[in-house]
Amino acid sequence: MTFKIRTALLASALVLGAALSAQAARTDIVIGMQLEPPNLDPTGGAAAAIDEVVYANVFEGLTRYRSDGSIAPALASSWDISTDGLIYTFHLQSGVKFHDGTDMNAEDVKFSLDRARAEDSTNAQKALFKGIASVDVVDPLTVKVTLSDPNGGFITNMAWGDAVIVAPESIATNTTNPIGTGPFTFTEWVKGDKIVISKNPNYWGEAVALDKATFKFISDPTAAFAAMMAEDIDAFPGYPAPETLPQFAADPRFSVVGGNTEGETILAMNNKDEHFKNVKIREAVAHAINRQEII
Known part of the structure; x- marks a missing residue:
């Protein structure tokens, strides 16, 4: 059985329990997460934990990432690019509805992209939209995006979690009650414990x-x-106890899968702290850290 649920690998290993290792005929799954997301709107928050829950599950973009990192159509079934590389014409999937029953159309795409690139935008990846000069609705299922300069990575940019398509009717409550177009709908969030999503019976795709x-x-x-x-x-x-991975690897009930990540862990000093205001103290701490040992 193929479980179509997307979770990001934020550390070096994924531990799979007995049921998944055996590919048992399950219709539910429980995923462990180290961090609870601060909210559930990927267009207004920087935390990776948001995308771990909602990206490609609850929310979708014009394009999406495949498991091998390549780009595939999503809410856009296809697109045309002008010879000068400045105009992208997206042809949208027909019959797509948001989880509240409203239609997803070109107006929602324009709203989402204009909101993301607005001067007061709080989108964590606002730079993805910087090169957009205008977004125009051609018809309900066609959107024309004009760039100020050619950008060979624009289709890839549209696959980011920060570029998912949202509706103006529900954007105000997406932080706690996300309404997207994806194959799963939001069910409940028990703060400090869990988030549950359920199969969308009216999903437009597979x-x-x-x-x-x-x-x-x-x-x-x-x-x-x-x-x-x-x-x-x-x-x-992103299992948080790597020292126990050999124990899981030796247990036939489990599978341990290693992988790479684009995630970064940053160790920084707060220069406003009364001690770290002193550059000599900051230099001393920098000299005391064995970088090779950490790597």
């Missing part, structure tokens, strides 16, 4: 195999290990 997915927040490494061993969690991307 139906997903799962009826329900639960994202369980477990930041404590000891608790994460215990949850996996008890088989309370089916999979844990």
Whole structure:
């Protein structure tokens, strides 16, 4: 069975529990997460945990990433690019509805892109939209995007979680009650515990195999290990206790999958702190860190 649920690998390993390792005929899944998202609007927050839950599950963009990193059509079934590379004409999928029953059309695409590139935009990846000169609705299923300069990466930019298509009717509440077009609908968010999404029976595309997915927040490494061993969690991307991975690898109930990530962990000093205001102290800390040992 192929589970069509997208989660990002934010660390070096993914631990799969017994049910998934055996490819059991399940219609639900429980995913472990280290961090709880601060909100559920990927167009207004920088936290990676937001996309881990909603990207390609609840929200979709004009294009999307395939598992191999290539770009595929999503809400745009196809697109044309002018010979000078400045005009992108997107042809939208027909019959797409938001989870509240409203139609997704070219006006929603224009709203989403104009909102993302607006001067007061809080989009974490506002630079993705910087080169857009104008967005014009040609007809309900056709949108023309004009760039100020050619950008060979524009189609890729439209696949980012920050570029998903949202509706003006629901944007105000997307932080806590996300309304998208994806194969899953938002069900509940128990703060400090879990987020549940459910199969969208009216999805415009290929139906997903799962009826329900639960994202369980477990930041404590000891608790994460215990949850996996008890088989309370089916999979844990970015597993927080790497020292226990050999134990999982030796247990036939589990599979450990290693991978790469584009995620970065930044260690910085707060220059407003009374101690770190002193450049000599900052230099001393910098000299004291063994960078090679960390790497």
